[in-house]
Amino acid sequence: MKAKFSLIGASLLGALALAACEVINTADADAGDTVVEKPQFTADGQLVRPENYYEWIYVGSPLTPNALNGGEAGFPEFHNVYIQPSAYKIYKKTGVFPEGTIFYKELQLVLRSDHEDGSANEASGRGYFPGAFNGADVAVKDSARFPDTNGWGYFNFGHHAPPLAKTAKALPAEACAACHIASATKDMVFTKFYTRLQ
Amino acid sequence: MKAKFSLIGASLLGALALAACEVINTADADAGDTVVEKPQFTADGQLVRPENYYEWIYVGSPLTPNALNGGEAGFPEFHNVYIQPSAYKIYKKTGVFPEGTIFYKELQLVLRSDHEDGSANEASGRGYFPGAFNGADVAVKDSARFPDTNGWGYFNFGHHAPPLAKTAKALPAEACAACHIASATKDMVFTKFYTRLQ
Numbered sequence: 001m002k003a004k005f006s007l008i009g010a011s012l013l014g015a016l017a018l019a020a021c022e023v024i025n026t027a028d029a030d031a032g033d034t035v036v037e038k039p040q041f042t043a044d045g046q047l048v049r050p051e052n053y054y055e056w057i058y059v060g061s062p063l064t065p066n067a068l069n070g071g072e073a074g075f076p077e078f079h080n081v082y083i084q085p086s087a088y089k090i091y092k093k094t095g096v097f098p099e100g101t102i103f104y105k106e107l108q109l110v111l112r113s114d115h116e117d118g119s120a121n122e123a124s125g126r127g128y129f130p131g132a133f134n135g136a137d138v139a140v141k142d143s144a145r146f147p148d149t150n151g152w153g154y155f156n157f158g159h160h161a162p163p164l165a166k167t168a169k170a171l172p173a174e175a176c177a178a179c180h181i182a183s184a185t186k187d188m189v190f191t192k193f194y195t196r197l198q
Numbered sequence: 199m200k201a202k203f204s205l206i207g208a209s210l211l212g213a214l215a216l217a218a219c220e221v222i223n224t225a226d227a228d229a230g231d232t233v234v235e236k237p238q239f240t241a242d243g244q245l246v247r248p249e250n251y252y253e254w255i256y257v258g259s260p261l262t263p264n265a266l267n268g269g270e271a272g273f274p275e276f277h278n279v280y281i282q283p284s285a286y287k288i289y290k291k292t293g294v295f296p297e298g299t300i301f302y303k304e305l306q307l308v309l310r311s312d313h314e315d316g317s318a319n320e321a322s323g324r325g326y327f328p329g330a331f332n333g334a335d336v337a338v339k340d341s342a343r344f345p346d347t348n349g350w351g352y353f354n355f356g357h358h359a360p361p362l363a364k365t366a367k368a369l370p371a372e373a374c375a376a377c378h379i380a381s382a383t384k385d386m387v388f389t390k391f392y393t394r395l396q
Contacts, residue, residue: 055255068324078259124272125262125273127267129261129390
């Protein structure tokens with residue numbers, strides 16, 4: 001009887017092991033209703049810059065060349081924008097950006113300019129080609145932390161070559177949120193530029 | 199004795215289940231030396247278009263606006279380029295693109311043009327903003343299949359709005375490979391445009 005009981009116990013262990021395995025893989029494959037890659041804040045409320053953002057879902061690259069913006073664009077120059085995979089899945093399912101959503105905007109200069117408009121000639125034609133990384137801006141949805149700016153906080157980690165700051169304080173409303181309030185197309189996000197989010 | 203044997207058997211099953219689980223998670227987390235997201239070919243050698251490419255690693259967006267290329271750029275207009283996560287990891291470790299590497303080039307028109315150069319004015323400045331998806335080109339490294347073009351095959355799934363073709367034949371050398379042979383910077387890849395691959 002003891003042997004039979006242990007047999008059931010061992011089988012159960014095997015089944016549990018498989019069930020646990022299932023849970024781990026499901027967490028990877030489907031985020032459910034909660035953001036997995038949560039924003040990290042320091043004790044004094046600064047955002048820790050997510051370093052693995054380049055493994056996230058890329059949603060688009062608005063480009064404001066310095067040469068078309070008086071030599072100094074507000075966001076120089078390619079704005080490569082990423083969202084966490086779990087936030088993306090929840091948004092595609094529900095149409096709502098969940099709490100904890102992060103948009104990471106990686107900035108990148110053009111590689112070279114051959115013309116007054118900042119464009120260059122390459123084998124694929126005349127245009128703009130990505131060059132050196134040049135800073136990062138990050139938006140985080142956290143309605144409890146940022147009630148005064150529609151639930152979103154905005155952070156700048158430098159508009160310059162790496163290394164970038166490791167942490168940053170939320171910027172005042174007039175620095176970023178004001179423009180998102182005035183012009184963004186959906187819940188403070190410029191979804192009109194991110195075809196994959198439409 | 200039979201019960202004991204079954205007990206061992208059941209425990210072994212549990213251990214095997216955990217071991218299998220380990221293998222699955224390791225494959226997700228670290229590709230080792232082999233590409234996990236392998237290119238799929240039909241029986242007659244056509245490449246199956248990878249539909250989940252947008253979950254891969256994004257490496258850059260050269261932009262050749264139609265307006266700067268006589269109204270018809272060779273690649274209209276944003277070229278958003280992705281590589282499989284496992285191929286990326288192997289490349290970063292070894293400096294070599296492994297067999298089975300795929301580069302997926304997602305094409306995207308500009309959203310709107312307000313000026314002769316194709317640029318538009320938005321809250322973030324004057325520039326080029328991503329709009330409708332407009333086709334895909336794919337490169338695959340498979341030295342056995344494509345010995346005559348330095349081990350890479352090139353595929354076009356349409357330069358137009360979705361839906362795109364589900365499969366495509368490799369293009370003749372003069373269509374794509376010739377230009378990569380002449381101008382690419384590393385193993386047929388234009389790494390000079392992909393800062394993350396430098």
